[in-house]
Amino acid sequence: MGVAGSGKTTVARMLAERIGVEYAEADTFHSEANIAKMSTGTPLTDADRAPWLEAIRDWLTAEADAGRPTVVTCSALKRSYRDVLRTARGRVRFLHLHGSPEMLAERITGRSGHFMPTSLLPSQLATLEPLDDDEDGLTVDVAAPPEEIVDDVVARYFTPPSTRTPS
Numbered sequence: 624m625g626v627a628g629s630g631k632t633t634v635a636r637m638l639a640e641r642i643g644v645e646y647a648e649a650d651t652f653h654s655e656a657n658i659a660k661m662s663t664g665t666p667l668t669d670a671d672r673a674p675w676l677e678a679i680r681d682w683l684t685a686e687a688d689a690g691r692p693t694v695v696t697c698s699a700l701k702r703s704y705r706d707v708l709r710t711a712r713g714r715v716r717f718l719h720l721h722g723s724p725e726m727l728a729e730r731i732t733g734r735s736g737h738f739m740p741t742s743l744l745p746s747q748l749a750t751l752e753p754l755d756d757d758e759d760g761l762t763v764d765v766a767a768p769p770e771e772i773v774d775d776v777v778a779r780y781f782t783p784p785s786t787r788t789p790s
Contacts, residue, residue, distance in 0.1 A: 624699035625720035626747040628730035630765050631696040637773045639694040649697040652678040666746040676707040687713030700750045717760030
């Protein structure tokens, strides 16, 4: 989870490959209307996001029912959005990729082929509600290289406690 430019796709793909699970990009669950809105620099409303979040939740449930663990990218900016995702069957954990607004803007500006313009970053940052202590998740600084982030996540979530090295 995280705002645009935080590295969700890069980290999620690397993590899914490392742990050998299915990966999905949340952007593929958006309606054409949502993509058109964002492409013109118009922020999505909660009503716009509701069917998108439900589609992601339903995909997570179908994968869990089939016994397939997954990694999926999703901005999941508000707790209420994460609450929808948490209703999927199976355990849902969040990895909040956090970075400075300047670094995020630079990353967005430097990428191509994406419908999310830099102009929407301020609205995403204003909407962002960081993980609460009672939410199953981890926040990491994206200033670290993606490989280090994935190493950290694997060590914390996928390494038996007796073999973990202190951080």
